[in-house]
Amino acid sequence: MNRINMLFKSVLLLFLAFAVRTANAQTYESVKDLVSRRVPWLSSSVIFSTIPAADGKDVFELSTHNNKLKIKASNANAAAQGLGWYLKYYCKRSMSHFGDNLSVVAKLPVIDQKVRIVSPYPYRYALNYCTISYSMSFYRWADWERELDWMALNGVNLVLAPVGMEAVWQNTLKKIGYTDKETKDFIAGPAFSAWWLMGNMEGWGGPVSQTLIDQQAALQQNIIKRMKTLGIEPVMHGFYGMIPTTLKTKMDIKVIDQGKWAGGFTRPDFLTTTDPSFKKIADIYYTEMKNLYGTDLHYFGGDPFHEGGSSKGVDLSSSAATIQQVMQDHYPKSTWVLQGWQSNPATKLLDGLDRKKTLVIELFGENTNNWEQRHGYEGTPFVWSNVSNFGEKNGIYGKLQRFADEVYRAKQSQYGQFLSGVGIIPEGIYNNPVAFDLMLELGWRSNHVDVKQWIKNYQEYRYGKSTPELEKAWQLLLKTAYSSPEIYQEGPSESIFCARPGIAIKTVSSWGTRKRNYDIAQFKEAVKAFVAAAPQFKGSETYQTDLIDFVRQVQANKGDLVYKDMMDAIQARDPEKFKASSLQFQQLIRQQDSLLSNNRYFTLNRWLQQAMSFGSTPEDKVIALKNAKAQLTYWGPDTNPKTDLHEYAHKEWAGLLSSLYLHRWEKFTKEQLAKMEQPDVQVPDYFKMETTWAERPDLYVPTLLPGKTLKELINRILK
The missing domain is CATH 3.30.379.10 (Chitobiase/beta-hexosaminidase domain 2-like)
Structure with a gap:
């Protein structure tokens, strides 16, 4: 019997060993x-x-x-x-x-x-609602597959993924009596879905087709499936009371009018949580969510009263409790993910929540310390993040040492127990890769990082090796464009080339800045050192991309100086001086366009081709192309020439510089020269130029410069 037992144990051990090896x-x-x-x-x-x-x-x-x-x-x-x-x-x-x-x-x-x-933290978070539109509007599965691979390699385990919400809303509205047209009038176009979901607008950029709605739903199913296999949790879009403004004409409901958002857009209404229809609609919404995307979902975004929405007459605590409870009814133990942006989430809103099932994403860590001023969001788990980029505008920028300092300071503070992670919240992600690498790596480091030391490893793995020239360049970059001045700044310093022409322009976009908060001469020295290493990196995509980007910044900085000469000439009413400086300014734009034509990441064509590939039918392609062009220029709406959103997502891109920005400045030059002789001159209709440009089907295929010619151009820019 003992022998039988021993034999059984031996077989069992062998089986277990095999099972372990197999597993x-x-x-x-x-x-x-x-x-x-x-x-x-x-x-x-x-x-x-x-x-x-x-x-x-x-x-x-x-x-x-x-x-x-x-x-x-x-x-x-x-x-x-x-x-x-x-x-x-x-x-x-x-x-x-x-x-x-x-x-x-x-x-x-x-x-x-x-x-x-x-990892010291349970969460390593990625993406802003705006990223979905400024960078990923026209992503197909291959793009998302690459995106998720990059996130996984950087240890990201929580990602905002509100793709495919069009289908959820379509099915929800259909069940409460909406026609197909009424539903599509509510849903925004592919380049504007972020602001629709955030409750800032409805319908702009549409109408979307059924093909696109179905396409996005299928895409989201693939995204969620891949995320799960890589240990990444998607943050879906929850129901927080946002409803179409037309619903009050169909149902007897109590709503809070949310007024206007930027650009003059009408916001969707807020359905009060005390109205019996709130739970009815929420139940339909989450049921449709489950039907499309399953029950294995644990995180939901959605911010009531985002960016100035009216909460007048609303009991915030009670409303928040109801929103969270209906979420829990459908997805037990799920977490409500809120944006820590401006004054949101309000203290009273947080007071109504189960904080153990709440997560606040502090968005703007490079400039603010809301986590500290709000006492760890009144004892709510939060993720420290930085935006760094608004509208995906070009510009070398990132307060790198501040990232490291603030994360470490928050962790060591009395609110450290509530710091649950770090994250990246860029409005656009095709820029400044060093900022994303550093920030996400902080999610795996407990020590206080000295960026001057960290950057030495970065430049090695970014380019495959380092050189004395690269070492010098990056240390100077840390002292200039990547320094951490205690100055409030919303994203990179803007390029005057992209501005809607005018006198004494302070900002290109309404909330940006043209000011360079660093020594531009020292920055130029950094770029010269970087360029000196070029012979050793001829086949390096990463080096060549950074080289173009850094030289682009030098040229943009030069543009500021020439623009000042133009303004001085106008002030002095000196037509010859103005003509000379204007011609020089226009030549800088042409050179910038030629420079950027040599790298796909800085071409308008890349973005437009992505839009064209996104649509499956001729109608879809027309909508996508118009979305892509409008977003870059006047943004919207079509009926508001004074929109404060124009140029918000401007780009120093080959094709855009030569086809629109240059022509606007040429019009400006003619206007100002005429004014010096006769003051009563008609101002160019730049809004009309932009809307007309957005309607054109052109894709602006770039022309590559021969290697020798490109080298000569770079040397001219760096003289």
Whole structure:
């Protein structure tokens, strides 16, 4: 009997050993697939296995043995971050929105001692509602697949993903009596869905077709499925009382008129939570959410009274409690994710919530410290984040050391117990990759980061290697455009080239700044040092992209000086001086356009081609193209020439500079020269120019300069 028992135990042990090996062999298949997609040369050399969480915190371990990389991790997300860590700090390889450096590493780098990294935070968060529209309006599955791979490699585990909400709203409104046309009149176009979902507008950029609605729903299903396999939680869009302004004409309901938003847009109404229809509509909304996207959802966004919406007569605490309760009824134990922006979320709103099921995203950490002034949002878990970019406008910018300082300070403060994570909240993500890399890495570091030291590793993995020239350049960049002055600034300093022409322009967009809060001469020295390394990086996409971007900034800075000469000439009523400075200014724009034509990330054509590929039918393509062009220029609406949203999302892009911005400045020059002879001269109708331009079907294919010519142009700009 003992022998039988021993034999049984032996068989059992062998079975268990086999089961463990089999389980380990199948561990983190999604991350293995990521390896195959992005770094296939590593596929046969990496082995994944599981380890327990570190006191409930995500953890990964790295080691090498017998020419194999071993990644042990507590979950798929930590495993992907471990892979990203190895690529960056051992292979000197990286992925970004501004180019990849993922070429084959001939010999597997050896890790001398096992690396163990524990994330101090439960959340590493990404995306702003605006990112969905300024960067991702026309994303298809291949774009989202790449985006999620990048996020996973950077350890992001919570992502705002309000894609496919058109179908939820369509099904909801249909069940309360809306016609197809009435529904589509409410839904915004693809480049404006962010502001529709935030309750700032309705219908602008539409009407969308059924094809597009179905396309986005299918896309969202793929996004959610992939997120789950990579250990990423989607933040869906919850029901918070936003309803069409037309609903009050169909139902006897009590609403709060939300007034006007920027640009003169009419906001959707807020349905009071005490109205019996609130729960009825919310129940339909969440039922349709489940039908489309499942029950395995745990985070929901949605901000009542966002950016100045009226809460007059509303019991905020009671309303918040109702909004959260109906969310819990449909998705038990879910978390309501709120934007910490301006005065939101109001203290009274938070008072009505179960704080354990609430998460506040502090958006504007590079300029504010609401987490401190609000005493850890009155004891609510929060994520420290930075916006860094508004409207995805070009500009070298990022208060890098402040990112590191503030995260560390918040963690060490008396409110540190409420700091639940870090995140990136850019309005546009195709810019300044260094800012995103640093911020997301802070989600895996407990120590206080010295950016002057950190940047040395960054430049190695960004370009594959470093040089003395790069070292000098990046240290000067940290002293200039990437410094952290205690100055309030909404995104990068703007380019005068992109401004709607005028006298003494202070801002290109309504809330931006033209002021350079750094020494532009020293910045130019940084760029010269960077360019000096060019012969060693001829085949590097990341280096070539940064080179174009840095030189672009030098030219934009020069534009400010020439614009001042133009204004001085107008003030002195000196037509010859004005004519000379204007011609010089226009030549700078032409040079900028030629420079940017040589990199796809700075071309209008890339954005417009994406819009054209987004639509499946001729009608869809027309809508998408108009959305893409309107967003860049006058923004909207069509009926408001004085809209304060014009140029909010301006871009220094090849094609846009030459086809619109240059012509506006040429009109301005003629107007001002005529005024010097006769004051009563008609002002050019720039709004008409912009709306006409947005209606054109042109795609503005860029013309590449020969290598020698491009080099000569760069040298002229840097003289």
